[in-house]
Amino acid sequence: MTGRPMLALVAHDAKKDAMVDFALRNHDKLKPYGLVATGTTGQRISERCPTLDITPLKSGPLGGDQQIGAMIAEGALNGLIFFIDPLSPMPHDVDVKALMRLAVVYDLPMALNLTTAEILLRSARLRGLESTSTIPEISVSKL
Numbered sequence: 001m002t003g004r005p006m007l008a009l010v011a012h013d014a015k016k017d018a019m020v021d022f023a024l025r026n027h028d029k030l031k032p033y034g035l036v037a038t039g040t041t042g043q044r045i046s047e048r049c050p051t052l053d054i055t056p057l058k059s060g061p062l063g064g065d066q067q068i069g070a071m072i073a074e075g076a077l078n079g080l081i082f083f084i085d086p087l088s089p090m091p092h093d094v095d096v097k098a099l100m101r102l103a104v105v106y107d108l109p110m111a112l113n114l115t116t117a118e119i120l121l122r123s124a125r126l127r128g129l130e131s132t133s134t135i136p137e138i139s140v141s142k143l
């Protein structure tokens with residue numbers, strides 16, 4: 001990983017065009033980030049935005065959501081932008097829920113739709129300029 005702020009980008013199939021449009025429109029704002037993305041999402045963005053630094057992970061249904069969840073648990077991400085499709089059943093729904101759950105557990109800035117993503121990308125907190133440690137360390141003994 002880089003020393004730059006890290007952002008994960010994920011989009012379900014029905015939202016991939018919206019994610020590519022978002023990346024094109026916000027290219028200059030995304031440029032300073034180290035980006036990770038689930039497989040197909042990363043591929044689609046890279047095709048249109050080849051100068052963005054995107055590390056592709058596995059495709060979501062094959063473990064990509066879980067890889068991003070692990071990065072959250074390890075404190076390796078500053079934010080998650082996840083354009084979910086709320087109208088289609090997903091074979092890997094448990095992985096999607098697990099990813100969102102970890103983002104909440106670790107109080108990670110997370111946008112699940114376009115409007116929130118636009119707001120999040122303008123946030124100093126996302127760029128690591130403000131503290132991200134607003135929650136106390138979670139004690140395993142309390143779980």
Ligand SMILES: O=C(CO)COP(=O)(O)O
Binds near residue numbers: 065
């Ligand atoms: O399914 C996804 C997230 O749950 C996204 O995965 P892909 O980017 O590989 O399509």
